[in-house]
Amino acid sequence: MRLLFIGDVMAEPGLRAVSLHLPDIRDRYDLVIANGENAARGKGLDKRSYRLLREAGVDLISLGNHAWDHKEVYELLEKEPVVRALNYPPGTPGKGFWRLEAGESLLFVQVMGRIFMDPLDDPFRALDALLEREKADYVLVEVHAEATSEKMALAHYLDGRVSAVLGTHTHVPTLDATRLPKGTLYQTDVGMTGTYQSIIGGEIETFLARFLTGRPQPFRAAEGKARLHATELVLEGGRPLSISPYVWEEP
Ligand SMILES: [Fe+2]
Numbered sequence: 062m063r064l065l066f067i068g069d070v071m072a073e074p075g076l077r078a079v080s081l082h083l084p085d086i087r088d089r090y091d092l093v094i095a096n097g098e099n100a101a102r103g104k105g106l107d108k109r110s111y112r113l114l115r116e117a118g119v120d121l122i123s124l125g126n127h128a129w130d131h132k133e134v135y136e137l138l139e140k141e142p143v144v145r146a147l148n149y150p151p152g153t154p155g156k157g158f159w160r161l162e163a164g165e166s167l168l169f170v171q172v173m174g175r176i177f178m179d180p181l182d183d184p185f186r187a188l189d190a191l192l193e194r195e196k197a198d199y200v201l202v203e204v205h206a207e208a209t210s211e212k213m214a215l216a217h218y219l220d221g222r223v224s225a226v227l228g229t230h231t232h233v234p235t236l237d238a239t240r241l242p243k244g245t246l247y248q249t250d251v252g253m254t255g256t257y258q259s260i261i262g263g264e265i266e267t268f269l270a271r272f273l274t275g276r277p278q279p280f281r282a283a284e285g286k287a288r289l290h291a292t293e294l295v296l297e298g299g300r301p302l303s304i305s306p307y308v309w310e311e312p
Contacts, residue, residue: 062165062295063090063091063296064092064201064294065089065092066093066094066227066292067079067094067119068232068250068252069096069098069251069252069255071256072099073282074283074285074311075099075100075253075262075287077311078254078288079114080116082309083289087117092120092161095254096122096124096229097111097119097123099262101130101131104127104130105129106122106137111133111143121169123229124144138154143155144169144171147170148181148183148184157170157172157187168199169201170203171202171205172188172205173205174204174211176210177208178206184215188215199224199296200223200225201224202215202219202223204229205229206228209235219245220241221243221245222245224300225245225246225294225304227248232262233250233253233261234308239304240301244301245301248292248304251291252290254291255288256286256287258286259283262282263282263283264281267281287310293305
């Protein structure tokens with residue numbers, strides 16, 4: 062099974078990169094998953110951004126701390142292949158995991174970290190409970206978290222029990238794609254799909270003003286040439302085989 066995981070699709074540049082490039086490479090992959098929590102102008106996922114991602118060839122969309130920013134997400138979570146973090150409190154709308162089939166089965170799970178983020182339930186124990194009850198040929202865990210230490214700790218906690226652990230949320234790709242000692246494939250952050258002439262996808266002037274003035278500023282997504290950052294996973298015979306970062310830049 063060949064899988065492409067596309068990092069945080071940020072606003073119009075991110076949507077444009079996916080729409081322009083994914084159809085050209087879609088047939089190389091059995092499954093494509095994208096983080097879409099910033100797709101609707103940088104905050105949340107709405108029906109339009111959901112549709113654009115799906116039309117480009119994305120099978121499943123994950124969210125994150127911006128999951129609830131757009132009210133249309135409630136309907137998407139109910140009806141469509143959209144996943145929020147698993148470790149929200151019991152009773153939260155939507156699901157924290159999704160099962161995909163492409164000859165073999167893949168269980169996709171997202172958890173959110175708790176360092177420098179809203180305090181959710183324990184992601185370690187939430188994953189233990191899920192892995193106890195849900196079985197699949199392969200398991201891919203997305204860790205949507207700020208702290209690299211927390212992502213690495215989760216990855217080593219899961220090493221040998223899941224096929225791959227991929228980090229998202231910081232919008233900054235890390236050059237550490239690797240195989241952990243017990244076989245799990247790992248990368249701390251896939252990086253953002255959006256314009257890198259920005260501050261984590263936000264407009265430079267308004268974002269910079271937050272730091273210079275110490276006061277809140279309006280949020281605006283940056284415009285500019287987009288890059289698609291993704292990670293390819295090859296999973297075969299029940300085993301994780303390889304991990305490779307994938308980058309494409311808008312001409
Ligand atoms: Fe995030």
